[in-house]
Amino acid sequence: xxxxxxxxxxxxxxxxxxxxxxxxxxxxxxxxxxxxxxxxxxxxxxxxxxxxxxxxxxxxxxxxxxxxxxxxxxxxxxxxxxxxxxxxxxxxxxxxxxxxxxxxxxxxxxxxxxxxxxxxxxxxxxxxxxxxxxxxxxxxxxxxxxxxxxxxxxxxxxxxxxxxxxxxxxxxxxxxxxxxxxxxxxxxxxxxxxxxxxxxxxxxxxxxxxxxxxxxxxxxxxxxxxxxxxxxxxxxxxxxxxxxxxxxxxxxxxxxxxxxxxxxxxxxxxxxxxxxxxxxxxxxxxxxxxxxxxxxxxxxxxxxxxxxxxxxxxxxxxxxxxxxxxxxxxxxxxxxxxxxxxxxxxxxxxxxxxxxxxxxxxxxxxxxxxxxxxxxxxxxxxxxxxxxxxxxxxxxxx
Numbered sequence: 267x268x269x270x271x272x273x274x275x276x277x278x279x280x281x282x283x284x285x286x287x288x289x290x291x292x293x294x295x296x297x298x299x300x301x302x303x304x305x306x307x308x309x310x311x312x313x314x315x316x317x318x319x320x321x322x323x324x325x326x327x328x329x330x331x332x333x334x335x336x337x338x339x340x341x342x343x344x345x346x347x348x349x350x351x352x353x354x355x356x357x358x359x360x361x362x363x364x365x366x367x368x369x370x371x372x373x374x375x376x377x378x379x380x381x382x383x384x385x386x387x388x389x390x391x392x393x394x395x396x397x398x399x400x401x402x403x404x405x406x407x408x409x410x411x412x413x414x415x416x417x418x419x420x421x422x423x424x425x426x427x428x429x430x431x432x433x434x435x436x437x438x439x440x441x442x443x444x445x446x447x448x449x450x451x452x453x454x455x456x457x458x459x460x461x462x463x464x465x466x467x468x469x470x471x472x473x474x475x476x477x478x479x480x481x482x483x484x485x486x487x488x489x490x491x492x493x494x495x496x497x498x499x500x501x502x503x504x505x506x507x508x509x510x511x512x513x514x515x516x517x518x519x520x521x522x523x524x525x526x527x528x529x530x531x532x533x534x535x536x537x538x539x540x541x542x543x544x545x546x547x548x549x550x551x552x553x554x555x556x557x558x559x560x561x562x563x564x565x566x567x568x569x570x571x572x573x574x575x576x577x578x579x580x581x582x583x584x585x586x587x588x589x590x591x592x593x594x595x596x597x598x599x600x601x602x603x604x605x606x607x608x609x610x611x612x613x614x615x616x617x618x619x620x621x622x623x624x625x626x627x628x629x630x631x632x633x634x635x636x637x638x639x640x641x642x643x644x645x646x647x648x649x650x651x652x653x654x655x656x657x658x659x660x661x662x663x664x
Contacts (some may be wrong), residue, residue, distance in 0.1 A: 302663070302664065303621060303661060303662070303663055303664075304661070304662055304663075304664055305621075305622065305623075305624050305625075305659060305660070305661055306356075306659065306660045306662065307624060307625060307657060307659050308337070308349050308356060308358075308650075308657065308658035308659060308660055309358070309657060309658065310358075310656065310657055310658075311339065311341040311343075311345075311347035311349070311358050311360070311658070312341070312343065312347070312358060312360060313343075314341035314342040314343040314345070314347070315341065315342045315655070315656025315657070316339045316340075316341060316342075316347075316632070316652045316656050316657065316658050317339070317340045317341060317342050317656075318339065318340050318370065318371055318630070318652075319338075319339060319340075319371050319630070319631065319632040319633050319650075319652075320338035320339055320340055320346065320368075320371035320372070320373070320374060320389050320390075320391055321338050321371060321372070321373040321374025321375070321389060321390075321426060321633055322335065322336065322337045322338070322374060322581070322632065322633035322634060322635040322648070322650055323335075323336050323338075323374045323375055323376045323387055323635055324336070324376065324635045324636060324637050324638075324648075325376050325384075325385045325386075325387050326376075326384065326385050326638075327384040327385075328382060328383065328384050329381060329382040329383075329641065330640070330641045331384070332353075332637075332638065332639045332640060333636075333637045333638045333639075334350065334351045334352070334353065334637070335350070335351050335635055335637050335648050335660075336348055336349070336350045336351075336374065336387055337349045337350070337632055337633065337650045337658060337660070338361075338371070338374045338389040338401075339371075339632060339652075339658065340368045340370070340371055340391070342656070344363055344367035344368060345360055345361065345362055345363045345367075345368065346360075346361040346362065346363060346368050346389060346391060346401055347359065347360055347361060348361055348387075348389070349650075349658055361389070361401050361408060362410070363393075364391070364393040364394075364395070364397070364399040364410055364412065365393065365394070365395055366393050366394025366395040367393070367394040368391045368392070368393065368394070368399075369391070369392045369393060369394045369396075370391065370392040370422065370423055371390075371391055371392075371423050372390035372391055372392060372398065372420075372423030372424070372425070372426060372441055372442075372443060373389075373390055373423060373424075373425045373426030373427075373441065373478075374387060374388065374389045374390070374426060374633075375387075375388050375426045375427060375428050375439055376388075376428070376437075377402075377428055377437045377438075377439055378428075378436065378437045379436045379437075380434075380436060381433070381434060384405070386402065386403045386404070386405060387402065387403050388400055388401070388402040388403075388426070388439055389401045389402070390413075390423070390426050390441045390453075391423075392420045392421075392422075392423060392443070393412075396415050396419030396420060396446070397412055397413065397414055397415045397419070397420065398413040398414065398415060398420045398441060398443060398453055399411065399412055399413060400413055400439075400441075413441070413453050413460060414453075414462065415445075416443065416445035416446075416447070416449070416451035416462055416464065417445055417446065417447040417449070417451075417464070418445050418446020418447040418448075419445065419446040420443045420444075420445065420446075420451075421443070421444045421445060421446045422443065422444040422475060423441075423442075423443055423444075423475065424442035424443055424444060424450065424475035424477075424478060424493055424495060425441075425442055425475060425477050425478030425493065425530075426439065426440065426441045426442070426478065427439075427440055427478050427479065427480050427491055428440070428480075428489075429454075429480060429488075429489045429490075429491055430488065430489045431488045431489075432486070432488060433485065433486055436457070438454065438455045438456070438457060439454070439455050440452060440453075440454045440455075440478075440491050441453045441454070442465075442475075442478055442493045442505075444472050444475065444495075445464075448467055448471040448472060449464055449465065449466055449467045449472075450464075450465040450466065450467060450472060450493065450495065450505055451463065451464055451465060452465055452493075463512075465493075465505050465512060466505075466514065467497075468495070468497040468498075468499070468501070468503035468514050468516065469497055469498065469499045469501075469516070470497050470498025470499040470500075471497065471498040472495045472496070472497060472498070472503075473495075473496050473497065473498050473500075474495065474496035474524070474526065474527055475494075475495055475496075475527055476494035476495055476496060476502065476524075476527035476528070476529070476530060476545055476547060477494050477527060477528075477529040477530030477531075477545060477546075477581075477582065478491065478492065478493045478494070478530060479491075479492050479494075479530040479531055479532045479541075479543050479544075479545075480492065480532060480541070481506075481532055481540070481541040481542075481543055482540065482541050483540050483541075484538060484539070484540060485537060485538045488509070490506065490507040490508070490509060491506070491507050492504055492505070492506040492507075492530065492543050493505045493506070494517075494527075494530050494545040494557075496524045496527065496547075497516075500519055500523045500524060501516055501517065501518055501519045501524075502516075502517040502518065502519060502524060502545065502547065502557055503515065503516055503517060504517060504543075504545075517545075517557050517564060518566070520547070520549045520551075520553075520555040520566050520568065521549070521550075521551060521568075522549050522550030522551035522553075523549070523550040524547045524548070524549065524550070524555075525547075525548045525549060525550045525552075526547065526548040526578065526579055527546075527547055527548070527579055528546035528547055528548055528554065528576075528579035528580070528581070528582055528597055528598075528599060529545075529546055529579060529580075529581040529582030529583075529597065529634070530543065530544065530545045530546070530582060531543075531544050531582040531583055531584045531595055532544070532584060532593070533558075533584050533592075533593050533594075533595050534584075534592055534593045535592045536590075536591075536592050537589065537590060537591075537592075539592070540561065542558065542559045542560070542561060543558070543559050544556060544557070544558045544559075544582065544595050545557045545558070545582075546569075546579070546582045546597040546609075547579075548576045548578070548579055548599070549568075549576075552571050552575030552576055552602070553568055553569065553570055553571045553575070553576065554569040554570065554571060554576050554597060554599060554609055555567065555568055555569060556569055556597075569597070569609050569616060570618070571601075572599070572601040572602075572603070572605070572607035572618055572620065573601055573602065573603045573605075573620075574601050574602020574603040574604075575601070575602040576599045576600070576601065576602070576607075577599075577600045577601060577602045578599065578600040578630065578631060579598075579599055579600070579631055580598035580599055580600060580606065580631030580632070580633070580634060580649055580650075580651060581597075581598055581631060581633045581634035581649065582595065582596065582597045582598070582634065583595075583596050583598075583634045583635065583636055583647055584596070584636075585610075585636055585644075585645045585646075585647055586636075586644070586645045587644045587645070588642070588643075588644055589641070589642055592613075594610065594611045594612070594613060595610070595611050596608055596609070596610040596611075596634070596647055597609045597610075598621075598631070598634055598647075598649040598661075599631075600628050600630070600631060600651070601620075604623055604627050604628060605620055605621065605622055605623045605628065606621040606622065606623060606624075606628050606649060606651060606661055607619065607620055607621060608621055608647075608649070621649070621661050624651065624653050624657075624659030624661070625653070625659075626653035626654050626655040626657060626659075627653055627654045628651045628652075628653065628659075629651070629652045629653055629654045630651065630652040631649075631650075631651055631652075632650035632651055632652055632658065633649075633650055634647060634648065634649045634650070635647075635648050636648070637662075646662065646663040646664070647662070647663055648660055648661070648662040648663075649661045649662070
């Protein structure tokens with residue numbers, strides 16, 4: 267179905283990052299010798315069920331090491347749990363919780379201290395105390411960090427990403443949240459300390475998060491963060507870094523308005539070209555809509571809908587077939603027919619693909635990521651969902 271994506275069968279054979287936060291056994295080994303879409307039942311986090319997304323990320327132990335997917339969720343026991351691939355099997359690990367428990371997810375990201383170093387996962391959550399908390403891997407153990415809170419506390423998560431000042435710089439995490447005061451707030455690492463920044467608010471305040479991504483003008487330039495939100499006026503708004511200051515931009519809205527967020531991603535026509543931000547939303551007309559930067563102007567594009575319309579978002583990601591290829595956007599949604607659907611760009615046209623459903627159906631989206639077996643391999647998309655039974659399932663390209 268996916269043209270150039272992974273015609274050669276592959277298996278995951280990767281090194282292990284040892285986790286030290288209450289591992290709960292081993293789930294199942296990943297099937298090998300596949301070159302197609304597959305569903306995998308990831309089971310339950312301990313004796314609990316999956317409540318909501320926190321975030322998904324792929325982690326590599328070095329620049330040439332294979333990537334391994336991690337899916338962080340909030341479980342019904344109030345704890346943060348991670349479902350992760352060790353290199354030979356899937357496991358659930360109980361990360362515990364900050365004081366007051368986990369009230370909501372914000373996002374997950376991998377952080378590299380140098381371009382060649384191992385990535386270290388960070389999962390940001392809203393604590394029951396109203397603060398932002400980070401559960402992060404130091405390189406030898408997991409730790410909880412209290413990031414404090416903006417005015418009025420952290421009300422909702424918007425998303426997490428990393429920013430590099432140059433191609434050789436360390437990655438610095440940025441976590442966007444909606445504060446209890448209605449403003450967008452940013453908790454970011456300067457390189458030496460954490461800080462909170464009040465990003466203000468668009469007209470009518472912020473009613474919904476859509477997603478975050480980053481943009482670079484060329485392969486040697488700095489990365490610039492973009493946070494997409496739905497404003498209280500019903501429009502899509504971007505809070506973005508120009509390179510010298512923060513700015514708000516009103517993107518307008520599709521016909522019927524914006525009913526929900528799907529996700530944001532960056533697209534490159536080639537590895538050396540500029541990034542172009544794409545934000546996918548669920549329209550009030552039941553269609554998937556795309557707000558995208560052509561390189562010279564912004565435009566809205568009606569991507570249509572699968573059977574039964576778009577019922578919910580799962581996430582957006584860009585897929586690179588090889589290190590010398592461009593990036594192709596994929597938007598995963600939950601259809602009104604109960605199936606997972608993907609809207610993807612083949613390189614010359616858009617298409618809808620029916621991914622079917624996991625056992626127990628698709629109840630909610632957890633998130634998407636891409637995985638590479640080697641630094642020269644193609645990226646393979648993974649879409650994690652929650653089933654109606656509260657189990658985690660993944661739809662992945664092997």
